[in-house]
């Protein structure tokens with residue numbers, strides 16, 4: 001694939017965004033403008049801008065270390081950007097922390113931290129700090145626990161649960177207060193195929209009732225399947241943004257498919273080939289060593 005392909009993408013993308021703006025289609029829940037975040041010498045997020053519209057599933061797609069989790073933590077107000085502006089529901093996530101968090105459900109990439117509690121105690125705790133109605137909450141809990149086949153773990157210690165079950169409990173905890181915005185950092189990690197399907201369905205239902213989702217993943221197929229719009233990030237920078245159709249069109253105009261573009265953009269094509277060739281070399285050396 002030619003390198004001019006990549007430079008053409010930015011132009012095509014900005015034309016598409018202009019079309020939307022002219023048609024007055026944009027109603028934003030989240031607005032991220034030119035944000036940068038560094039950790040010492042590491043530039044984790046580098047001039048990133050995007051918007052998340054009402055009712056959409058917005059994907060942050062990028063390889064390990066691309067800056068997805070840092071971006072999410074900035075939106076949640078858990079980190080302060082060095083530069084740039086973020087607004088969530090027209091509020092400042094750092095200054096209006098409580099108001100913003102009231103309307104967000106968050107699934108972090110780390111397993112649950114409340115290890116010395118049972119899911120039951122955790123849900124009770126969430127219900128009390130969020131002032132949730134007991135009967136409604138119990139009904140929702142039963143529905144989610146049943147859907148995700150996690151009822152038997154309700155009173156077990158979180159520390160003793162499997163990774164996938166902890167993830168299910170995190171997903172349920174993020175939904176109890178019916179947030180307007182779900183922020184899901186690699187939410188399908190550790191889930192089996194059946195549970196992944198249920199979580200995808202839960203996400204779909206959430207958007208059907210007007211909620212929005214920010215969904216991070218490093219897997220192109222998952223982003224393609226789930227997200228309405230995707231921002232591909234690499235080294236903290238936005239490389240291409242649009243619907244799967246728009247991204248595919250951009251790729252097509254550039255004479256490639258989306259997978260080629262993703263691999264090329266994230267430099268995985270070269271590094272993967274190099275790693276595979278080194279692995280093969282190592283294996284060959286080991287074999288020749290073993291046969292001596």
Ligand SMILES: Nc1ncnc2c1ncn2[C@@H]1O[C@H](COP(=O)(O)OP(=O)(O)OP(=O)(O)O)[C@@H](O)[C@H]1O
Nearest residue numbers: 039042044062063064065066067068069070071218
């Ligand atoms: N607290 C921190 N201190 C120092 N460096 C950090 C910190 N948090 C993140 N980084 C660095 O910032 C960069 C982006 O990290 P981030 O966790 O945002 O990536 P990611 O896209 O979520 O990756 P992954 O797919 O592995 O979850 C990485 O180089 C990471 O090492």
Ligand SMILES: [Mg+2]
Nearest residue numbers: 068069070109
């Ligand atoms: Mg991450």
